[in-house]
Amino acid sequence: MGGIFAFACRSPRDGSAILEGLRRLTYRGYDSVGVAFLDDKIEVKKAMGPADRNPGLFSFTSRVALGHTRYATRGWPTVENAHPILDCTGRVAVVMDGVIDNYEQLRSSLASRGHRLVTTTDTEVIPHLLEEGKGPGDLLSALRGTFSAAYVRSGDERVWFVQDGQPLVIGRGQDCLYLASDLPSLYGFADEAVIVPEGSYGYISASGELSVFSADGSPVQQLTSKRVKYEPGSLDKAGYPHYMLKEIYEIPEALERTTHSLMDKYLRLSGMILYGARRAFIIGNGTSLHAGMVSAYYFSSLGGMSIDVVSAAEFPYYALDSVGTGTVVLAVSQSGETSDVIRSVKMAKQRGAVIVGVTNVLGSRLALESNVYLPIGAGPELAVPATKTFTSTLVALMLLAAHVGLTAGRLSQAELNELYNDIRSFSRSLAEDMPAIDAAASKIAGELRDSRDAYVVSSGITYPVALEGALKLKEAAMLHAEGVQLGELRHGPMVLARGNYPIIVIKPREEAAEELYSRVMSELRAREAKVIEVSDSTQAALQAPRAPRPELYPIAAVAPLQLLAYRVGFERGLPIDSPPGLAKAITT
Numbered sequence: 227m228g229g230i231f232a233f234a235c236r237s238p239r240d241g242s243a244i245l246e247g248l249r250r251l252t253y254r255g256y257d258s259v260g261v262a263f264l265d266d267k268i269e270v271k272k273a274m275g276p277a278d279r280n281p282g283l284f285s286f287t288s289r290v291a292l293g294h295t296r297y298a299t300r301g302w303p304t305v306e307n308a309h310p311i312l313d314c315t316g317r318v319a320v321v322m323d324g325v326i327d328n329y330e331q332l333r334s335s336l337a338s339r340g341h342r343l344v345t346t347t348d349t350e351v352i353p354h355l356l357e358e359g360k361g362p363g364d365l366l367s368a369l370r371g372t373f374s375a376a377y378v379r380s381g382d383e384r385v386w387f388v389q390d391g392q393p394l395v396i397g398r399g400q401d402c403l404y405l406a407s408d409l410p411s412l413y414g415f416a417d418e419a420v421i422v423p424e425g426s427y428g429y430i431s432a433s434g435e436l437s438v439f440s441a442d443g444s445p446v447q448q449l450t451s452k453r454v455k456y457e458p459g460s461l462d463k464a465g466y467p468h469y470m471l472k473e474i475y476e477i478p479e480a481l482e483r484t485t486h487s488l489m490d491k492y493l494r495l496s497g498m499i500l501y502g503a504r505r506a507f508i509i510g511n512g513t514s515l516h517a518g519m520v521s522a523y524y525f526s527s528l529g530g531m532s533i534d535v536v537s538a539a540e541f542p543y544y545a546l547d548s549v550g551t552g553t554v555v556l557a558v559s560q561s562g563e564t565s566d567v568i569r570s571v572k573m574a575k576q577r578g579a580v581i582v583g584v585t586n587v588l589g590s591r592l593a594l595e596s597n598v599y600l601p602i603g604a605g606p607e608l609a610v611p612a613t614k615t616f617t618s619t620l621v622a623l624m625l626l627a628a629h630v631g632l633t634a635g636r637l638s639q640a641e642l643n644e645l646y647n648d649i650r651s652f653s654r655s656l657a658e659d660m661p662a663i664d665a666a667a668s669k670i671a672g673e674l675r676d677s678r679d680a681y682v683v684s685s686g687i688t689y690p691v692a693l694e695g696a697l698k699l700k701e702a703a704m705l706h707a708e709g710v711q712l713g714e715l716r717h718g719p720m721v722l723a724r725g726n727y728p729i730i731v732i733k734p735r736e737e738a739a740e741e742l743y744s745r746v747m748s749e750l751r752a753r754e755a756k757v758i759e760v761s762d763s764t765q766a767a768l769q770a771p772r773a774p775r776p777e778l779y780p781i782a783a784v785a786p787l788q789l790l791a792y793r794v795g796f797e798r799g800l801p802i803d804s805p806p807g808l809a810k811a812i813t814t
Contacts, residue, residue, distance in 0.1 A: 227254060227255055227296075227297040227299055227324070227483070227605045227606075228294050228295055228296040228309065228321070228322070228323045228407075229251025229252070229253075229255055229294065229323065229406075229407045229408075229411070230292075230294055230321050230322075230374065230376050230394070230405065230406060230407045231244055231248050231251060231294075231404070231405070231407070232290075232291060232292040232293065232404065232430075233290070233385075233402045233403065233404050233405075234290050234402065234430045234431050234432045235290075235402035235403075236289070236401050236402070236432060236433070236434060237401060238288055238289050239287060239288075239289075239402065240284070240286065240287050241261060241263065241283070241286045244261055244284055244291050244293035245277055245278075245281060245283075245293075247404070247406060247411050247412075247415070248276075248277035248293045248294070249276070249277045249278045249462070250410060250411040250413075250462050251295050251407055251408065251411050252277065252278070252462060253462055253463065253464065253469070253472070253606055253608060254295060254297065254323070254407060254408075254605065254606065255295045255297030255606060256297065256606060257275075257296050257308075257589075258273065258274050258275065258296045258298075258303055258304075258307070258309075259273055259275065259277045259280055259283065259293070259294065259296070260272035260273070260283070260293065260294050260308045260309050260310050260321070261284060261286075261291060261292065261293040261294075261310070262291070262292045262293075262310040262319035262378055263288035263291035263378075264289065264290045264291075264378060264380070265286075267316070267380050268312070268316060268317065268318075268378060268379075269286070270310050270312060271283040271286075272305055272308040272309075272310075273305065273308070274303070274305060274308070276295060277295055289383055290378055290383050290384070290385060290432055292310060292321060292385055293321070294310060294321035296308055296309055297605055298587075298588040299325060299483075299487045299588065299605075300325060300329070300346070300347055300348045300601075301345060301588075302588050303588060303589045306345050307345045307346060307347045309321040309322065309347075309349060310377075311345060311347065311350050311352075312353055313341075313353035313354050313356065313357035314341055314354065314357060315357060316380075317357075317379060317381075318353045318357055318377055318378075318380075319353070319377060319378050320349060320356070320376070320377040321349070321375065321376055322348075322349040322373055322375040322376075323374050323375075323392045324371060324372050324374060324390075324391065324486075325371045325486035325603065326349070326351065326369050326371040327370040327486055328369070328371070329348035329351050329371075330489075332351040333348075333350070333351055336351060336354045336355070341354045341357070348371075349375070352365065352375055355368060362386055362387070362388045362427035362428075363427055363439065363442075365388050365427070366390055366425065366441045367441070371390075371391075371486050372390065372391030372392060372482060372483065372486055373388075373391060373392050374387065374388065374390065374392035374394045374407070375388045376405055384429040384430065384431040384432070385429060385430050385431075386428070386429045387422065387427060387429065388426075388427045389422045389423070389427070390425055391424060391482075393408060393421075393422075394406070394421075394422040395407075395408065395409055395412065395420065395421055395422065395452075396420050396422060396430060396436060397415055398416055398418065398419075398436070399415050399416045402415070403430035403431070403434065403436055404430075405430055408464050409452060409454055409456070409464075409465070410462075410463075410464050410465045413454055413455075415454075416454055417453065418451055418453055418454060419451065419454050420436075420449040420452075421452065422438060423438070423440075423446060423449070425440065426438055426439060426440055427441075428446075467796070468609065468796075468803050469608040469609040470702060470792050470802050471792055473607055473614045474613045474614065474660075474785065474788050474789055474792065475660055476605065477614045477618075477653075477656065477660075478654065478656045478657035479653070480603075480604040480605055480614040481618060481621055481649060481650075481652070481653040481656070481781070482649070483603050483604070483618075484602050484604060484618040484621045484622055485621065485625070485646055485649055486603070487601055487602065487603025488600055488601070488602075488603070488622060488625055492598060492599075492600060493600070493626060493629045494632075495598055496582050496598050496626055496629065497529075497626060497628075497629030497632060497633045499554055499580055499582060499597075500533075500554055500582070500626070500630050501529075501531070501630050503552060503553065503554035503580075504550075504551075505534070505548060505549075505552065505553050505554075506531065506534070506553070506556065507535075507536055507545060507549075507554070507555050507556065508521060508534070508535045508536070508555075508557075508558065509535075509536055509537070509538040509555060509558070509567060509570050509571075510537070510538055510558035510559060510567065511538050511539060511559070511566050511567060512612075513560065513612040513615070513694060514558040514559055514619065515558075516616070516690045516694040516697070517558055517620055517690075518535045518556070518558050519535050519689075519690035520620055520623070520687060520691065520780050521533075521535075521620070521627060522535050523686070523777075524627035524628075524777060525627045525630060527627075527776070527777070528624070528628045528630070528631045528636070528637065529627040529628070529629075529630030530630070530631060530634050531630055531634075533556070538557070538564065538566040539566040541566075541570040541574075542569065546570075546573055549577045549578070550577055551578040552578075553574065553578070554580045554581075554582060555570070555574045555580070555581050555582070556584065556623075557570070557571050557581055557582070557583050557592060557596065558583075558585075558623075559583075559584075559585050559590075559811075560585065560607065560612055560619070561585070561586070561587055561590060561810060562583070562585035562586070562587040562592035562593055563591050563592070564592075567592060568591050568592065571583075571592065572595065580597050581596045582596060582597065582598050582599070582600070582626075583596030583598070583600070584599070584600045584602060584622055584623065585599060585600075586602050586603070586604050586605075586607065586618070600622055600626065602619050602621075603618065604618035604619075607810075608803065609802070610701065610803060610804055610805055610810050611702045611788075611791070611802070613788045616694060616784065617781045617784065620780060620781055621649055621781075624649075625646075628642050645775075645777075648774045648778065651774065652771075652774055652778050652781075652782075656785065659771040662769075663768070663769070663771070663785060663786050663789055666767065666768055666769065666786070667786060667789035667790040667793045670758060670767060670793075671790060671797050673756075674703075674794050675794065675797040675798060677705060677728050679706045679708075679722070679727070680696075680699060680705060680706070680707045680727075680728040680729065680730060681696075681709075681710050681715065681719060681723075681727075682696040682707055682709050682710070682732070682787070683709075683712050683729060683730065683731045683732065684731065684732035684734055684783075685712035685713065685734040685736070685739045686734045686735060686738075687734075687735055687736070687776065687777075687779065687780055688732045688733075688735065688779065688780055688783050689709075689711050690780070691780045691784050691787070692709040692710065692711075692730075693709035694709075694787070695707070695709065695730065695784065695788075695790075696708055696709035697709075698787060698788055698791035698792075699790075699794065701805050701808065702792050702800070702805070703791050703792075703794035703798060703800065704798070704800055704805070705791075712731075712739065712743060712746055713742055715746060716746065716749070720753075723749075723750055723753045724754060725754070725755075726754065726755070726756045728755075728756045728758065729755050729756065729757055730758045730760060730787070731743075731757060731758070732783050732787075733759060733760065733763070733766070735779045736776075760783055760786050760787065761783075762782065768786040768787075768790065769786070770782040770783050770785070771785075
């Protein structure tokens with residue numbers, strides 16, 4: 227994943243425009259930064275870290291320049307893997323945002339034809355295809371995945387682009403045309419921008435020409451335009467008031483990106499490792515632990531295996547004695563740096579365990595310590611309350627469990643393909659439903675603004691979601707919330723269910739829980755508690771989108787809870803992105 231910012235100008239301008247554009251796009255990536263500009267030939271400068279820590283890269287003047295800020299999902303965060311990436315001749319420089327599914331086949335084919343591939347990124351196949359004479363339209367047919375790419379050629383004062391599922395916008399300034407990954411990054415450069423359609427390509431030129439073509443090569447006659455108008459303070463948040471809200475709205479895109487980021491060969495390998503385990507554990511902390519708890523249901527239903535879920539903080543105290551040769555530890559950490567996880571992983575390795583890591587950060591300690599690691603590819607998450615990384619972790623663990631099932635013969639390849647299709651179609655429907663969910667959450671948040679306590683209740687596969695929802699209310703809204711199993715509510719906690727006490731009830735997906743659910747709901751209403759139902763029913767106060775299969779229901783249920791937590795925090799005027807006393811990762 228990454229951010230793209232480029233210009234093509236009638237007269238030379240300095241690189242400060244690229245620096246500012248990439249600074250605004252830091253939320254899309256901050257592992258490395260790079261720029262290519264046209265002089266007598268293509269000049270490329272790259273460095274580790276975000277743009278604002280590397281201002282020296284942008285000390286140049288040119289009529290055409292192309293910049294990129296990267297978040298590593300394929301290929302570790304290194305200078306060699308930073309974009310722009312060149313072809314063998316140094317005459318083509320490419321940047322990309324997204325994932326190419328079939329890059330291994332393309333890479334092998336290119337290498338067999340004599341190309342020198344020097345990075346471990348999927349992006350590198352693009353400049354070599356262009357070197358062979360392929361055009362932007364050919365890229366649309368040759369590449370499978372979800373991506374946008376831009377490139378410059380030596381001697382050609384144009385910035386070419388290809389869009390196939392990742393956003394690109396074009397702004398027209400007084401003397402320049404700009405290409406960028408989002409609208410807010412164009413603030414101050416252009417008053418209006420056109421949206422590059424999906425499945426199209428084109429270019430902006432130093433002479434002021436803008437052309438967009440559909441995949442078949444025919445010109446796109448009508449382009450959608452939008453005003454570029456954002457508060458300066460929200461530029462680096464893509465126009466949102468907080469990172470948390472932006473990242474919740476990115477969940478659908480992140481879900482689909484996860485399905486592309488996870489490489490099939492590593493899923494198969496990890497699935498075989500787990501299938502052959504004598505004993506298996508899932509460890510994590512906080513949100514990652516809750517994701518692991520949900521995945522225990524996945525491994526049972528899809529993989530036909532039982533797996534023990536243990537807090538990484540507790541793992542050394544009682545589970546470690548059960549670890550030995552033949553044990554597999556599935557370690558989950560968004561940051562890959564959580565100290566309890568790393569400590570438990572190292573102890574388990576000393577006793578002969580195989581480690582399968584699941585993380586959002588390539589190059590993290592967890593990735594280094596793992597025998598096999600799976601990058602969830604959710605993209606940068608800057609708010610302390612985890613949102614899109616939770617849902618993407620669920621998808622990663624769901625697909626891993628399905629590969630265990632494939633190895634065990636419980637699932638066919640056709641059924642696995644259907645799962646991928648269901649995840650991707652669900653992500654698109656979730657994107658459409660998000661504004662309505664947010665509106666309902668905003669209304670309820672006003673009613674909860676002065677509440678001090680709440681329960682979040684459910685059973686089955688959504689019981690861990692209740693725990694996660696309670697955690698989000700604590701983090702984002704500073705509201706004391708307790709996650710409770712539906713049946714356990716009747717064994718003590720029910721005493722507080724009176725006098726308009728808020729109780730958020732996630733309707734279980736399992737048919738066996740229907741009777742208990744109905745009984746508890748009746749008791750709560752009889753006690754005049756403030757019941758907030760989360761389900762896919764049109765009668766629910768917080769309506770979750772309809773999930774095409776049970777495994778996706780936790781994602782459907784958690785999105786309304788995340789939005790509710792955010793909106794309550796917003797009503798209270800809290801520092802939602804950085805709750806007092808909390809850090810994104812506890813590393814010591």
